[in-house]
Amino acid sequence: MSEYKVTKKKSRLVAPENRQRAAFSCDRCKTKKIKCKRIGDGGDGNGNGNGSRCMSCDKLGLECLTSIPRRRRVYSSYENLGMHYKSLLTLVQGLYPDLDINDIDQVIKLGESMGTKMPKELPENELGTMELESKILKPFSPRLESPKTQNIISNHTTPQSKLGTTPEELSSKQHVQTPSEFPTKDTVVIDSRGDRHYVGSSGTSVLFTVLCDLLLKRSYRTNLSFDYELKLFQNKVDNQSKAQIADLITKESNFPIVKFINREESDKYINFFFKYFHPFFFIFDEENFRLKYEKYWEILGSNNIIGIQDKLSNSFVGCIYLIWLTCSKHINNSTQILDINKIFEVLQIILSDVVLASTINSIQFLYLFARYLHSTKNRDSAWNLIGLAVRQAISLGIHKKIMSKRTEHSTLTSQVFWSLYRTELTLCSIFGRPSNINEDEIDVDYPNLQTSYPNLSEEFKIYYIKVTKLSRFLNKIIKERKNSYQQQQPISLINIERTLLLKNQLIQLYQDLKIISIDQIQTIYEFKLNLVYNYYMVTLTLPFMVYISSTNYQVLNDETLLNLMKTGIYASLEISKLLIKATELKFNKGSVAMDCIYAYPATLVSAFFYIYLSNTSNDMISIKISPDLIIDKKELIKIISNVLIFMESSKLDSTTLRIYEVIKGIKNDLKLVEIQDNLKFDFLDFINGSDQVFDSLLTNDDIYTNGFDMGAGLGL
Template sequence: MRKAARRVPPELRQRTARSCDRCKARKHKCLQIPGQARCQHCEHFNYTCKTTKPRKKRLYGSADNVRARIAYLEGIVKQYVNAEGDLSSLEVLQELGASLNITVGNIQDVKLDCPEIDPYEPEQATSTEQNEELVQDQQGQDQYIGPASSYFFQMKLRSLLGRQRQHPRCQMYLFGPNPTEETLKPFASDVLTDFDVRAIAIPSQLGVDAACLPYSVPLLDHFVIEGLIRAYFDYVNVDFPVLHEASFLETFNRWRVSPSSVDRPWVCGLLCVLLLSRRIMPLGTTETQQQKWWTYVESLLPSMIFTNNIHSIQALMLAALHLHNTNHRDACWTLTGVAARIAVAIGLHRDEVVCEGPQLNRELRRSLWWTLYSFEQIQVSSHDRPSAIESTLGSTSPNERVLNINTSNWPADYAPWSTKLVSILGLVCRALPNLTSESGFSSVAELLGELTLWHTSLPQHLTLQEFDMLPDGHKRPVLLLHIQYHYTVSLLTRHSLLRHLASTIQGQTSDMNEKELETIARVCCDSGRKSCELLLHLDMIGKFNAVTWWDIYYVYSSALVMTLSILSDCTRQQSEGYSNHESLSLLHNCALILNRHSGNPMVPDTMRRWIGAIYDIDMLVHERVSPTQQGPFNQQAPFNQQAPFNQQAPFNQQVPYMYGSVARNEVFYPNTEHNALQMNPEMGMVMNGNNVPGMPMPVWGGENEYFSWDSIGCMLLGVEALDSSFGL
């Protein structure tokens, strides 16, 4: 096939006489306007048109000929001087020339003959940065972590604070060992019965067939299983609406009578329900019982991969959430991807698909699709990996009336506004690879406009102005909606804040318009601060879920932004006398509530690693600020002295360190005793050697020990080996 003729012959093609910084960052041709000092793009958007970047040098001729010429010249040099080393480095060639008394007339002219690499182009990454994107899990396998992930954002923050990673090779501690190794024994039964699920697992009988025992296996009472299911729908399904309660309970009653009448994926979903709800309310079940249920789940997972129906997607999503919470985020990512593929295979992503049966089935499909998409996008935003379903996204939100979800757990119109926010989060995740460069500034401005429009268009009952008037069951969904909004804003703008702070600390001027960059940085600081305030308020009203949902991750993400905000405040304080006491107090209070939650034995391993990271960040910030700024923390300023989260309904005087009533249903402190809620004892304040208020170390035990700041990379992605002084 003949190649299409060029519109302009090569000999007549001309380069633009001048290319401004913005057009270089956009990689567009800089069109000059006759008689104007600014180019067409800068004139249209009223930008400052300036040229400070060096002009990119062209490499004319065939690249193959140039490479062959360089290789031939290297061969001549090696033959002439008998050099066996690597001559690809300019420094090595200079040393070799000096040893032979060879003088190059003008080294700058030599550099101009070579193509230059634009340091502002994101695709021209160094080999070290590229290698950091492949990390090692605890099975010794390489896995990809994107440069815009939460971990690399944390590592850049560390570099600003003068704390560098000590070892080049990284290991992802939240990508745990193979979860199949946590099973008790293989399960070969074709049909799982009520007897199998209720059979109490006893450590001394592990690996022994129940039929070989001389006595009958003790069983859990029926109300224990029913209580766990009730706890799931009261606390887990409201955040992660995977199951329809009425349909699930109907199938559950049918399964108890006739186990063979339901398919295996539904039974797997039932087991995952028990695993998740046990962290809310154990009802006397033990860790061994949890391992036994997971053994059943692991044996059923292969059959779900080859079964394309709704039950398979539901079971995979529930199993993925359990793996995410138990330090297996890599396996969670894999199962989420499988669920997404099955969802596309059965048409959940298509609004036009005609679904047989009642309208309820169609709305259940839509609800499940949006839950899956939201769950996948929060993982995409954390890992900075490509989405598996972003190009096949549906557009219609589920009908709340048909699903009957407009009850005491969800406010009216919650679903459409939540799905719209998730859609914007998907757009932000898609733009993440370009947000670290100047070329992504236009995307930041556009997406910020969409987020602002979403936030200002919320109906009155979903805003924070009417928060005090909401029913008790609606408060957590509304707060989470605004927390997710501020998380999305912070995710979109935090690299601009990092860049602005780095240029300020280093005394450099950014190539981007300084006012615009400063505005984005201020937006990021405000969202991080408001997110922390909302999370503190969520804990104050007893709605903070530290055991099954993303609450602690939101605190972790907000704490990173707050740390940058505090460093920015310190810079402003040096020049403007600005005080950052409120930000320091806010960060410390976030660390305090998580330290209190760490006393809950049901907090899973993933959450504990995030808690340790936040605790360490808080201690580092207190060590870094000047002693004159540490005084207010000894007084523990009440929350109403901070900016109120809704500008109308201020916080109470202080966040309580313990919940005052066992009768409150919102408490997430289960006890291993039968049907009881354990109240966490009050955590008192302690002072370290520098008279800085601190907290008792979280009670982790076993391998989950306390991590110091120098090992904070190990919280999410740490080095393989650390100094013994780090406590590992």
């Protein structure tokens, strides 16, 4: 075997005049990574010398520039270079959260706007064989911690490091923002059947989990005052014996037209619905409905079924049954008990027909069915049915002016569409989900109530048009919240500016619609309109309240954010006053009980700000809303108490009753936090207790098998 002697090559220096390549390259050759052969003064045509032009640029007749500095060699490992790269991108993203760091053009524009000389890109026609993909920065996203593992409080350290820190020292520390601090994220929850359901990060059910976390971490208790073993959705349909339904089908030749109750009891339900509920379920022409309702009883009482012309559609019959179920919860002097299980099974059979065809009656049925399920904690099913109703409305074209004019009952189709519009957007806001409605495609007019329904009260006509116009603003709020949460930085300058713009637009709409103040309210329509307005204002500002409470952001250092906080707190205060006003005016308990949905976000705002004021490292003990109005922890508890007083005096269904239980529990837990203020609970360690409890709240599927629908019971 031959042996080879390995010798170490000696480094040598070459004089510039003897170099085999140019001392530097022009910009074009450097970008294209080709040999730059210099010609002209000082060059020999072989690439030697420092001539003013290169052969490539000269051949193409281009200006030969040398402005790009030589690259500096960095001697480091691949891992260190990668960490350096990620750290710089994270720093830029943290300083400019609205900047897309994966877009080189945006990064270059940012540098130029700051007066920094940035590298120039060549036009595409001069890129030669260079691939366009090489221009694109490979996507990079900093790792975000999950809500279960990250510390909610930004200044959280070990108990040992906090023992020597005073509240004054903590409050003097400037809060440092990082892109991953905002803990609310999209989530998927599991119901009792194991089905999965998506809840967006802007939905109040997700915000509620943040509140649970804060309550557990800020008290000695390892559980909450209320039953926190919650179920976000309850979509389980009780399957009764099909033998009963089969018996009905064989006995009733006009199934699903079945005599479940007598005529007198049915009339009581129908009259109650149109007096108290229909103004807020405005989807029928009452005169036309009653004509068809008479035919329902004519068919039941006739022996010659074949002789009756124009048999009622199954969807309209389903509407009658749904009115019975809706009103049966609010009428105490009923002489006959409804067989709810049997009627519900008939409704499911009708639903199988309704989904196959689009008619006005089918849309009305889906709307009523969704509203009924909404009150029985089947909230996800309600959202699905409203979405289907919107699809059917769009398929009929009733969202377009040209199609509405071609229909015989243009006013009816218009009122049906706008009622769908309001309900669908409200549910989307509650769940944090996208809407099926494209605002740009809608051009149908508002219904002409003056000529079509002369028997309606003037107060209702004014209310309906105003609340419909106001509801169109909710679409803007949903879109803004989506943009805010996608960027994981709700307090970025551009998000705050957009929110302030929406706030000013909403205030202008308040003035244009001439919404009266609380002390002037006399009718339920004035009450509802004012309540919806303040609900939209709370919805607009709630994400910022979540952020400042969960990160202990120093609010007094940010005037714009302080402005938004004052807006949300004031709107919450107004909602609590409105509810007390409704109690004083003794509005019908059935028609106002559903307004707990609007009251729940107000309690969330109050609870989040209460927690912020209870933190020893915050920068305020109260907030001055106006020269004569100061909100402290005592006033925040009063806001929540007013909501509870309203609910105690209302006739609650299963959903609103659960809202009441949770709000009452939140109030009790906030009082525990208040007791611990003097103990400086921020310095305590809860790793062995509450963290484990809250982790189980998020991760264990079995806790969703009993209890309540968090999404439903929380006005979600």
